[in-house]
Amino acid sequence: MRVSVVIPARDDAAALDRCLDALGRQTRPPFEVVVVDNASTDATAQVARRYGARVVNEPRVGIPMAAAAGYDAAVGEVIARLDADSLPAPDWVERVATALADPRRHAVTGVGRFAELPRAGGLVAALYLGAYYGLCHAALGHHPLWGSCMALRRTTWQEVRAQVHDDDAELHDDLDLAFALGPRRRILLDRSLVVEVSARSLVGAAQLRRRFRRAFRTLAVNWADAPPWDRWAVRLGLGEAR
Secondary structure: OOEEEEEEEOOOHHHHHHHHHHHOOOOOOOOEEEEEEOOOOOOHHHHHHHOOOEEEEOOOOOHHHHHHHHHHHOOOOEEEEOOOOOEEOOOHHHHHHHHOOOOOOOEEEEEEEEOOOOOOHHHHHHHHHHHHHHHHHHHHOOOOOOOOOEEEEHHHHHHHHHHOOOOOOOOOHHHHHHHHHOOOOOEEEEEEEEEEEOOHHHOOHHHHHHHHHHHHHHHHHHHOOOOHHHHHHHHOOOOOOO
16 A cells, blocks of 8 residues: 655754654655645755655644645555654554555554653653543543554545544644544554654643643534544444434
8 A cells, every 4th residue: 555644844844854864764665755834934845845755835824734734635545644753663654554454444543752851751652642542532432543653544534534623723633533533433553653752742831731722622622523422332332423
């Protein structure tokens, strides 16, 4: 299967350079790399083109808008997603393709470690992701997605495209997409799918407040359509979601 790698980026030239360098060293090269330039004022687009990536411009500022624009533009049978500060392991693309070779699976998500913490980065990331995955699983009725390290089938994206909220910058796009996938589709957590990421989004009280505010907003928007008890009923085969 052809794997398209989508990377939303805004003013992230330096981090994107490292990410694209890592993608250039994969045991299985991606079919294409799509960098979504989200109204950058730095050299993000130039860096992307230097590595041969296809640049898609999304003038509406916000990760939900940028991510959706990238997924729409991707042409591979599998759409993989990294953030600009993600550093995928050398076999990352290969493992994505292997995970989604099973036709019963619709999406896959992985794990990571924080680059700024060389000794404790794996442990801290495991605690952070463990809390995220556990709490969101309860809210969704199934496994969530982590935007720094994930992939889904292009046909699956096309099926849920209309349900994704790509007009609200104050949502977590990965969690919103997981809500759209719903409890009937299979999302695999593959712990061998590993990236190194920056902890910058968790540093400082303002960043943490923003992340929690976006998390609660994402829950509220999606629970208005299908509350968690309805979603769990579907997952357990006890009823229908709204």
